[in-house]
Amino acid sequence: MDNGPFGSGNRGLEYATLGGESVCAPVSGIVSFAGSVARRNVITIRSSDGRLVSLTNMASIRVRIGEPVLLKERIGKSAVGLHFSVREAGRYIDPARLLAKGMPKCESTRRTGHSYLVPTRRDRD
Secondary structure, three states: OOOOOOOOOOOOEEEOOOOOOEEEOOOOEEEEEEEEEOOEEEEEEEEOOOOEEEEEEEEEEOOOOOOEEOOOOEEEEEEEEEEEEEEEOOEEEOHHHHOOOOOOOOOOOOOOOOOOOOEOHHHHO
16 A cells, blocks of 8 residues: 555654754755654755755754755754655655765764764664
């Protein structure tokens, strides 16, 4: 049974992030959504090529809808575990193909660093 493009199932990558660490924008663009969906904080950025890049399960959000963001700009704090998805022309695509050079890392002022987007064991299998 096909539930369609927005039905049940995982349409992205789950990353093992640490709670409370800085998360940076994976692309430059305009924030098209910043808020709660099903009690999970979500940030969606529309890139210049029209892709919608979403980070779900943020602990906090420091950007607003309509605000421009730059690649590697701090956009919030991570919760434990972070979901990364990309839509192109209204359809989910495999975000791994956009990460040939790896997910960008924020500059950090804390010795402990920041959240790195590293696939969880489930994503590597």
